Amino acid sequence: xxxxxxxxxxxxxxxxxxxxxxxxxxxxxxxxxxxxxxxxxxxxxxxxxxxxxxxxxxxxxxxxxxxxxxxxxxxxxxxxxxxxxxxxxxxxxxxxxxxxxxxxxxxxxxxxxxxxxxxxxxxxxxxxxxxxxxxxxxxxxxxxxxxxxxxxxxxxxxxxxxxxxxxxxxxxxxxxxxxxxxxxxxxxxxxxxxxxxxxxxxxxxxxxxxxxxxxxxxxxxxxxxxxxxxxxxxxxxxxxxxxxxxxxxxxxxxxxxxxxxxxxxxxxxxxxxxxxxxxxxxxxxxxxxxxxxxxxxxxxxxxxxxxxxxxxxxxxxxxxxxxxxxxxxxxxxxxxxxxxxxxxxxxxxxxxxxxxxxxxxxxxxxxxxxxxxxxxxxxxxxxxxxxxxxxxxxxxxxxxxxxxxxxxxxxxxxxxxx
Numbered sequence: 001x002x003x004x005x006x007x008x009x010x011x012x013x014x015x016x017x018x019x020x021x022x023x024x025x026x027x028x029x030x031x032x033x034x035x036x037x038x039x040x041x042x043x044x045x046x047x048x049x050x051x052x053x054x055x056x057x058x059x060x061x062x063x064x065x066x067x068x069x070x071x072x073x074x075x076x077x078x079x080x081x082x083x084x085x086x087x088x089x090x091x092x093x094x095x096x097x098x099x100x101x102x103x104x105x106x107x108x109x110x111x112x113x114x115x116x117x118x119x120x121x122x123x124x125x126x127x128x129x130x131x132x133x134x135x136x137x138x139x140x141x142x143x144x145x146x147x148x149x150x151x152x153x154x155x156x157x158x159x160x161x162x163x164x165x166x167x168x169x170x171x172x173x174x175x176x177x178x179x180x181x182x183x184x185x186x187x188x189x190x191x192x193x194x195x196x197x198x199x200x201x202x203x204x205x206x207x208x209x210x211x212x213x214x215x216x217x218x219x220x221x222x223x224x225x226x227x228x229x230x231x232x233x234x235x236x237x238x239x240x241x242x243x244x245x246x247x248x249x250x251x252x253x254x255x256x257x258x259x260x261x262x263x264x265x266x267x268x269x270x271x272x273x274x275x276x277x278x279x280x281x282x283x284x285x286x287x288x289x290x291x292x293x294x295x296x297x298x299x300x301x302x303x304x305x306x307x308x309x310x311x312x313x314x315x316x317x318x319x320x321x322x323x324x325x326x327x328x329x330x331x332x333x334x335x336x337x338x339x340x341x342x343x344x345x346x347x348x349x350x351x352x353x354x355x356x357x358x359x360x361x362x363x364x365x366x367x368x369x370x371x372x373x374x375x376x377x378x379x380x381x382x383x384x385x386x387x388x389x390x391x392x393x394x395x396x397x398x399x400x401x402x403x404x405x406x407x408x409x410x411x412x413x414x415x416x417x418x
Contacts (some may be wrong), residue, residue: 023230025153026217027069029303030210031238032160034065035245036110036300037117037293039204040166042361043246044272046197047253052183053194054201055254058247061205064404066239067397068372071379071389072211073231076218078387083215084314087374090382096315099374102367106208107308109360110300111343117297119347121290124273130348137344140301144336149220149322156302162295163245165288170248172288175255183254192414196362199411202404203365205243209307211371216310220321305339365408372401 046054072083079086084103088096115133122132143155188194214235223231253272273289306322309332313320318331326333376397379389389397 023223023227024234025150025157026214026221027073027231027234027236028238028241029153029156029160029217029299030069030214031065031235031242032157032163032296033213033300033303034205034207034210034238034242035163035296036114036204036304037297038110038113038360039246040117040249040293040296041113041272042197042200042204043249044253046201047250047255048258049197050188050194051254051258052180052251053186053188054197055180055247055250056184056187057198057201058243058250061202062239062243064400065205065243066236067400068206068375069210069214069235069239070232071375071397072215073218073228073235074387075375075378075382076215077223077225077228077231078383080219080222081215081382082219082310082314082320083212083374083378084311086215086314086378086382088315090378091374093315095374099370100311100315102370103208103212103308103311106364106367107304107339108343109363110207110209110304111339112347113360114297114301114304115343115347117293118301120273121294121297124286124290133344133348136298136301137340140298140305140340141337143302144306144322145326145333149217152302152306152322153217156299159295159302160299162291163299165292165295166245166248166252169288169292170252170255173252173255175251179255180251192417195411195414197411199365199408200361201246202368202408202411203361203363204246206368206371206404207364208367208371209304209311211375212311213303213307216307216314216320220310220323301340301343305336305343308339309333309335362412365412368401368405368408372405376401 043058075081075083075086081089084096084100087099115136118136119129119132123129144152218231273286310320312318312335313332316331319329320332321329324332376389379397380394381388383389
């Protein structure tokens with residue numbers, strides 16, 4: 001008799017897996033987008049210029065990234081509000097506009113790097129820049145304008161999985177374990193060039209649009225408190241995967257170009273591919289590297305453009321949901337389309353914008369105090385009392401984010417002045 005209720009209420013493993021998969025998505029998508037084209041080039045340049053000396057930083061950023069994005073999960077689940085909307089309700093419209101202005105600046109910089117990366121991959125295979133950018137823009141518009149949130153999420157995850165090609169690139173580079181361990185332990189903290197790239201790597205991991213996207217996506221997906229544990233797992237897995245991808249790019253470049261030509265400047269996708277070709281082979285180098293960059297650029301372009309459309313909607317109040325038909329949410333879909341088209345056109349007209357890659361990541365690092373300040377303040381004030389940051393974990397979060405902001409700002413300023 002005592003066994004009957006247990007058997008009746010036990011959840012089959014297939015049903016549990018289906019429930020998990022239904023919740024998964026926002027965290028993994030935003031993390032795959034985090035390893036965007038600018039981040040890939042930043043990691044590659046780090047490996048070329050400093051060998052494995054920035055490898056440890058990539059691993060240390062895993063828990064920091066999780067701590068930051070877990071706050072967006074908690075805020076979305078317990079308030080049902082997007083990031084911009086919650087700032088407006090908690091701190092007023094002026095601060096909401098300050099926040100979304102920072103989002104707009106970060107979005108512009110990110111889109112330039114994503115489309116520059118897509119154009120660079122096209123040029124590797126002899127496709128004219130205008131043609132590759134046009135195809136990318138049409139594809140990005142079709143994904144969002146003809147789908148629901150769930151379909152957009154699935155397509156974004158599928159495209160982002162091409163980034164796993166970077167693991168094959170790192171493996172093919174045959175890095176030495178001893179050299180990695182020795183290099184990772186050698187940290188030249190007094191060198192301004194090193195600090196500048198350290199700041200760029202921090203800015204490549206924590207970006208304003210990530211906070212806006214994940215919080216808005218969870219709210220749009222209508223996840224509730226019962227989904228918190230799985231949503232945190234989604235975020236944790238994404239944080240590990242994205243930093244392993246960054247580490248793979250760094251290792252591949254350090255083991256090849258960094259060992260033979262450490263002074264090489266990798267300011268574009270083409271430059272990285274051509275530099276890796278002698279080590280990986282012409283076909284493998286282009287195919288693997290091209291697939292990784294294309295996946296990174298496309299998924300990031302989706303996430304960045306949607307983050308801007310959601311963020312502006314949360315501040316201004318226009319209808320904003322992927323569950324609405326485009327004619328029912330004209331401003332939301334219009335902002336998304338405008339961001340995509342503007343990014344593609346700017347890169348087509350000014351091709352040398354590719355060189356902004358590392359600088360964009362440093363800009364993100366300089367904006368960290370604003371982004372993380374709002375996030376922590378919301379977690380202390382906007383959450384229900386039982387779920388607010390408090391006690392030792394509050395001070396841990398404040399300490400970790402303060403140290404991250406300080407290193408990012410210090411490195412960016414010291415590198416620029418040095």
